[in-house]
Amino acid sequence: MPDGPINATVTIPGSKSLSNRYLILAALSSRPVRLVGLLRSRDTELMMGALAALGVRCDVDPVTDTMVTVTPPVSGRFRGDVDVYCGLAGTVMRFVPGLALFADGPVRFDGDEQAYARPMKPVLDGLEQLGAKVDYLGEEGFLPFTITPPSALPSAEAMAPVSIDSSGSSQFISGLLLIGSKLPGGLRLTHTGEKTPSLPHIRMTVADVNGAGGEAVAEESAHTWTVAPKPLQLPETVTVEPDLSNAAPFLGAALIAGGTVRVPHWPETTTQPGGLLPGYLERMGAQVSFPEQNGVRYCEVTGDGSVRGLGTFDLTAAGEIAPSLAAILVFADKPTDMVGIGHLRGHETNRLAALVNEIARVGGKAEELPDGLRIEPVSDERLHGAEMETYADHRMATFAAMLGLRIPGISVINVATTRKTLPDFVGMWNGMLA
Template identity: 80%
Template sequence: MSETNNLQLWPAPTANGSLDATVTIPGSKSLSNRYLILAALGSQPVTLVGLLRSRDTELMMGALVSLGVRCDIDPDNETTVTVTPPAGGRFHGNADVYCGLAGTVMRFVPGLALFADGPVHFDGDEQAYARPMKPVLDGLEQLGATVDYHGEIGKLPFTITPPAVLPADHVQVSIDSSGSSQFISGLLLIGSRLSGGLTLQHTGEKTPSLPHIRMTVADVNGAGGHALANEDARVWTVKPGALQLPERVVVEPDLSNAAPFLGAALIAGGTVRVPHWPVETTQPGGLLPGYLERMGAKVVFPEQDGIRYCEVTSDGHIHGLDDFDLTAAGEIAPSLAAILVFADKPTSMIGIGHLRGHETNRLEALVTEIRRIGGVARELPDGIEITPVPRASLHGAVMESYADHRMATFAAMIGLAVSGIQIVNVTTTRKTLPDFVGMWNGMLGE
């Protein structure tokens, strides 16, 4: 359904020459929301520095406040937030949690309801009603919770009633997390709070976005937990114990949000650099530099004044890739797809079938929008195939964002090389990039 009837259009700027820009990326959404959950599960206040302030993190803080957690924002720096857990570690029941369209909120916060003193009602944006939820809720039912659905089974809205008595012994939970790694992460985050701990068995054949699960395991362990992974057997074990993040935690920049900007160097040519790039990271976006190198870019990591940069340089020639497996980093697939529209040969992007269950069906959306501008693409069972056409054959169009931040940035990337692109509801980028338009214009020197 078209959104153009009631939403403003943003004219995506075209690059007038090669780029030479430095772009500072806000904090990681994935880390920000995991840290918020883990801080709430502790017993002492935690100050998060460099926290992403976007719609998703605002929704997460709002959800935690509904459950009795305090989130105090530093008046001198809005990206510094002190999280204070509720007294005694007992979350407030008889509460309403609004998830918006945030996957981490709708799939991580329900686990906290297990430790509430009454029922917790969950709702969200209308578009969120299409997003799968059942695996994590099945897991909570196996832990003794009662789930009452107020619409379609396995979807928002629903109410979780915690058990009168939590399991005392070690519990084994089995779920099929093929639709999202967040189902596994949501249960691993709370496993330490169970008296006997938790063993989680993923029954599906494939595990999407393993790096996100590894991030969760690392963050749980960084908070003093004991989470172990047997990825070959698709089994994770969390031992019981108190969680407590350090008193001060610094959030890394969101490396996946760097993808549109660093990718712009390949489409427009020139150099784009992102500061504060970590030497090591659990973020799937950490794989981005290697992907861009495979497409023909030159990637280096210079240091200046103690700051490490990721610097991407390209002459605008882009290599297509055979059987490009993105199982480990599906969230950057839309940005990579925008680059590959302009490649020198077809690319099959595979391992991303689970993107059909994100903010929108991203595979269908990518194919639709590539065709809308005169490109050639088709869905595969587990991904999409993009067949490039000459740039001169592509034309301007009104491109839909589907209320999906990554589809909006995808369209902006296309607009670098195709004039006349207008984007519906570019403000959806506020989900993870509060000032995307200003950052994009700044990169282009506008």
């Protein structure tokens, strides 16, 4: 716990979502691409390892460490008869299988044991509709599996039609959109489910494909996306924005503990769902501003320790920051129903169940809803310290750290799971409190 109000500036590493999308698009380009400010974390290391297995070179600059040059295969074909290890990274297990469609042999996919519970079937169904053969080595629809590319890709005479239910994750749609440009006739992808989770992440993918010279078009009212057949090529140098969702624990600390936290290099416009964070914090009672100093734009959040509950709070557009917002709302003045986040049951862990368990562990009150989570306030006197489980989930670890800002006696099991997206979370957190 801090001794008093916080006053800190915290520099956030590059966006995981953008880093792994750029790595895929660089692998699909025809010339080398230099990625500047790339996040170096377990998820991006797993992505670079997967690409290396497929014959893509990822050369890390020894001086900056966050500058990586990606060189795609000269032939344009990926290496087959290889093993890809996904760890627990959703972007790896759901984006890389599409590249196997263009490999010269079967590609075997495996991951951490906990990854076996993460659904995969929609993206694999999509690849089967494009001619791939999928052999499940365990339970159908989950890791591990082998993808055998088709002997011939779909015809160039028309866009290849694919229909999947992506209700469980926007990554299923993104994984197919990323490869649509490389199909001879392009791709027409239709989502058959009633809801589309995390639409901003899909919009991010569309923008990134177009930024690489592609032609992706969204028909969101029809739950349909088209991608024209075009050669992709990212610019020679691409700079990665800071991960705005990873800013949530730090900026949220200003509301929980009181004080001011600033994050530099905050973009004026962004496709990241985390770009919605300042508005959410403002609704909870924070003062938010965007000062500039020496040409650097900051997001500055100030709080006084009071938190405003939000009643019904639709988080469909930014579910990945739900754990951080839940930590803040534990201290709110009235109940909040966070809705539109039922798909969080299929993330690194069942995040809704995990949040209910851990809020109860410290004496708080929460319950699952069909499509979200209800958090009801209790007095600070009822809240008490505990050893918090993280479920091998980086967002649950940062959630627990946030509770420790106001509840004495909090300890976090396996805080190292934050290496998934924040390799030095502990150092950054202690630096903020210092």
